[in-house]
Amino acid sequence: MLTLVKHMHIPMRNKGTREVLRVLQKFAAEHNPSTLTSDQDSAYLSNEITEFLIKHNITHYTTEDHNHNILGIINRFIRTLRDLNQERDFTEETMKHFIEVYNSSTHSKTGHTPNSMTQQQEEKYIQKKRSQTQNIRNSTQFTLIPGTKVCVVLDDKPLTKKRLRLSRNYYIVDSTQGNGYLIKAADDSIAFYPRHKLVESSNGELAETIDEAKRGVVIEILGYNINDDTYKVRYEGGVEDVIPSKNLRESKPTHLGPLEREYWKDKNMPERIRKFF
DSSP states (O other): OEEETTTEEEOOSOSSHHHHHHHHHHHHHHHOOSEEEEOOOTTTTSHHHHHHHHHTTOEEEEOBTTBOGGGHHHHHHHHHHHHHTTSTTOOHHHHHHHHHHHHTSOOTTTSSOTTTOOHHHHHHHHHHHHHHHHHHHHSTTTOOOTTOEEEEBOOOOTTSOOOOOBOSSBEEEEEEETTEEEEEOTTSOEEEEEGGGEEEOOOSOBOSOOTTOBSOOEEEEEEEETTTTEEEEEETTSOEEEEEGGGGGTTOTTSOOHHHHHHHTTSOOOHHHHTOO
16 A cells, blocks of 8 residues: 555555556656655665656655654554554455545644645645754754764664663764764764764763664765766775665655765766756
8 A cells, every 4th residue: 555645545566666656657647746755665766766756857755764754644644554454354445434534634733634735735834844854953952063972762672661772882973964963883884863863972882883784974976887877986984886876865866966966067967867856
């Protein structure tokens, strides 16, 4: 099932790229959306989906690592539907009923029902929330200075009493990125965490590595291979490597990343790069 705002659902046979594309085509034809926000599921990051979104002038935002709050209200609603879907008597008709009730109910966050909100009101609300996020990020309370030692707030274990649990060892704040920070371990591996998942602390020792981490911070693009759409890059610390170009657009797959814009500003940009916003 793909759930979209205004909160509607379109049954899906699977989560593959072809099926996601079919549903997006149907939704775009009926509702003419200007933005799409999704998690980083491989289907949504596929070339086919990105091509479709660019062709229809739809900006794509994705959740950042360890931070799914960007999906907000709809994420909670999806979790509710998933819980209900575990019941044997939860039919497609029942789901339609729940969605209609949801669409007809006033949301405390917006002051409107999804059915009554106009496109202009939706866009105004989204812009307001993005501005609030930016203001929080720019506040002194939010700021962590590069070099600060931090521990990561761990997720609660299911069916246990909620309490603040921190990582055994600390990490070093490397830099800001989007709505959070890149933190680094002793082996220079990095990972993104939103501010609310980080606590200033020097408990333990500097962690040796970060689970599910990326290799490091890319600081420069050295070259581009048009044949396989890859960049030769240099990481912080001097290590060089070759990576797919889309790796530099992870949080906004339809737009060129800052390093890409800098690299191409005085070069002849090939079509497969020029198509991005």
